[in-house]
Amino acid sequence: MRGPTTRSGDGPTVEVTVNGELDAVAVRGLAVSLDCVVEQRAHHLVIDLTDCTFADASAVWLLVDTHRRITRTGGLLTLRCPSPQVRRILENAELAGALHRTPAVAPQPALVAPQPALVAPTAAERVAAVAVPE
DSSP states (O other), rough: OOOSSSEEEOSSSSEEEEEEEOOOHHHHHHHHHHHHHHHHTTTTTEEEEEEEEEHHHHHHHHHHHHHHHHHHHEEEEEEOOOOHHHHHHHTTTTTTSSEEEEEEOOOOOOOOOOOOOOOOOOOHHHHHHHHOOO
16 A cells, blocks of 8 residues: 655665645654654655645644754754645745755756867868978
8 A cells, every 4th residue: 555655765864755635644654754764863854745735734743843853863854845835835834944945856967078060171271281381
């Protein structure tokens, strides 16, 4: 059975992905996952809210409480790409500046150094290249 959250990572960075609505029922399951992460003293907890369509007051309280607990142990909580609806809820709760948020990271194109254009030399350049001044 797939729940509203998935978790990946056991090292210094742990990512939790929230899918769908984060209401009082879903918050209970998320709280268990976040408790485990905080108890393991993760250095960086990333909660991906890209696919979270709604967050109620219990979800906001859980995010604030998790932020408080993880920073107390020297960790960092990041909310990745909250949807416009969730961002509005955080702003209305006046928490937008208190919780660290990041936008979605778009894949970066491979960096390729521009190659100089190959242009055939003009007749004057060919003559200048072989002419030796006396």
